[in-house]
Amino acid sequence: MGAARRDEALKRSDSKRRETPIAQARTWSGEIPIHSFYTAGVAGQIFFTALKERGVLLGSRCRACEQVYFPMRQFCERCFAELSEQIEVGPQGTLTSFTFCHIDRDGKRLDPPLVLALAQLERATTVCLHYLIGITEPSQVEIGSRVELVIKPKAKRAGSILDIEGFRLP
Numbered sequence: 001m002g003a004a005r006r007d008e009a010l011k012r013s014d015s016k017r018r019e020t021p022i023a024q025a026r027t028w029s030g031e032i033p034i035h036s037f038y039t040a041g042v043a044g045q046i047f048f049t050a051l052k053e054r055g056v057l058l059g060s061r062c063r064a065c066e067q068v069y070f071p072m073r074q075f076c077e078r079c080f081a082e083l084s085e086q087i088e089v090g091p092q093g094t095l096t097s098f099t100f101c102h103i104d105r106d107g108k109r110l111d112p113p114l115v116l117a118l119a120q121l122e123r124a125t126t127v128c129l130h131y132l133i134g135i136t137e138p139s140q141v142e143i144g145s146r147v148e149l150v151i152k153p154k155a156k157r158a159g160s161i162l163d164i165e166g167f168r169l170p
């Protein structure tokens with residue numbers, strides 16, 4: 001199709017387009033019952049099983065670009081290589097950022113505040129987000145602090161990211 005004919009066809013379809021203002025769109029109230037199962041994926045399954053059963057922190061090492069992901073991934077986000085090499089990381093690491101949350105998602109005040117941390121675990125090249133526990137004031141912590149991931153006792157682990165209590169200062 002030539003450019004002139006294509007432009008003419010587009011103009012014709014444009015003139016026939018009907019649009020309904022959003023306020024006039026027909027709606028029906030009600031609920032749709034949807035039941036679904038969430039899977040953690042291939043890498044996530046290995047990661048959570050190792051965390052629950054053995055209390056270890058597994059990352060994935062990319063043989064092509066040397067990136068070490070924590071938690072595990074199936075594919076490298078940098079070079080798209082499949083990641084088949086597992087590596088134990090942490091539990092010690094270095095704090096790269098932290099924040100104090102004084103208000104929750106519903107706008108309710110949190111007292112004490114929720115403290116979140118980003119840290120790079122030993123042998124990993126990526127950072128991990130989790131709670132920062134035992135800290136109540138920003139002056140108690142600084143970027144570059146040594147931190148350690150605390151894993152719950154085996155009897156309390158369920159195969160969830162919450163099997164990890166959070167980071168603490170050693």
Ligand SMILES: [Zn+2]
Pocket residue numbers: 062063064065066067076077078079080081
């Ligand atoms: Zn890679």
